[in-house]
Amino acid sequence: MKIVDTKAELAVVIGQLRAKGLSIGLVPTMGALHNGHLSLVKQSRQKADVTVVSIFVNPTQFDNKEDLQNYPRPIDQDILQLEQNGCDVLFMPEVAEMYETGESWDYEVGDLDSKLEGEFRPGHYKGVTQIVYKLFDAVKPDMAFFGQKDYQQYLVINKMVRDFSLPVNLVLCNIVREPDGLAMSSRNVRLNAEERKTSVVLYEALLFIKQHFYEYTFAELQHKAEQLFDTNPLLQLEYIKICDLNTLEEINTKEAKNLIVLVACYVGNVRLIDNMILS
Known part of the structure; x- marks a missing residue:
């Protein structure tokens, strides 16, 4: 596995791969890798000739400075896992890069x-x-792989790709x-034993x-799901909603198709999200 930390060095590597006619898959991550990330690497290896993984804890997407500071960064372990799972190129830039x-x-997300x-x-x-x-722009991938856990993020990036007519195919895993x-998440390591046991409520509600x-009306489904969070003081539910799969508009009719239910909840001081496709 080749490790690069500048866009200039990456451009040389990508140019050499392109000269050989190889297709490139990108797995963007913020590190603290787990089996969810590694499943994206596996998908990339199956669909592309070369797999590039990026590790970059992006400061501009954190609205909470403490969350940014506490984000796990086990870089040596990440590198070992990528080597063991067939990553070809690791792009690991600093913020200034x-x-x-x-x-x-x-850009307006909408x-x-x-x-x-x-x-x-x-x-x-x-x-x-x-x-x-x-x-x-730096990797110029043919394909980019994203996990369903961050489904709204996938929709946002898909919109950006369309708006800018970017030549990349997004693959939802x-x-x-x-x-x-x-759901596997880099944040799970921050849960203590009691929080970890409690966190399964997100999945149970979905x-x-x-x-x-x-069996129930939308209002009843919502109420009964919310009740699962009310019984434990460690849980602070932000939302659990049934939405259209493509627009994330909240739905209140059983006749609708292509639905997804999404949840966000604090477990102690750790914010977790999850979702489940209903259709």
């Missing part, structure tokens, strides 16, 4: 920036699109879960809605 002083980003994650994390997706655009159902979708 990706951002110039006083730089601005004027409706997706004001609902669900956009409502609770204002400015988050502007930062996401800013860095993903930069990574696409299934959520990878722990044996008890908790599963309840999916399994009982035709």
Whole structure:
């Protein structure tokens, strides 16, 4: 595995790969890799000739400075896992390499920036699109792989790709879960034993809605799912909503198709998100 930390060096590597006619898959990450990330690497290896993984903890997408400071950075372990899982190139730049002083980003995300994650994390997706655009420009991938756990992020990036007519195909990959159902996340390592045990409620609430979708009204489904969070003081629910799969508009009719239920909740001081496709 080749490790590069500048865009100039990356450009040389990408140029050499392109000269050989090889296709390139990109897996953008913020490090603290787990099996969910590695499943994206596996997908890339299956679909592209060369797999590039980026590790960059992007400061512009954190609305909470403490969250940024506490984000795990086990870089030696990350490198070992990527080597063991067939990554070809690791792009690991510093902040100064990706951002110039006083730089601005004027792209407007649109409706997706004001609902669900956009409502609770204002400015988050502007930062996401800013860095993903930069990574696409640096790597010039044929394909880029994203996990379903961050489904709203996938929709936002997909919109950006269309708006800028970027020549990259986005591949959405299934959520990878722990044996008890908790979606794998880099934040899970910050949960203590009691919080970790409690965190499975996110999955249980999603599963309840999916399994009982035709038994109750939307209001009843919402109420019963919310009740699962009310019984534990460690949990602070932000939202659990049934939405259109393509627009994330909240839905209240059983006749609708292509639905997804999304949840965000603090478990102690750790904010977790999850979702489940209903259709």
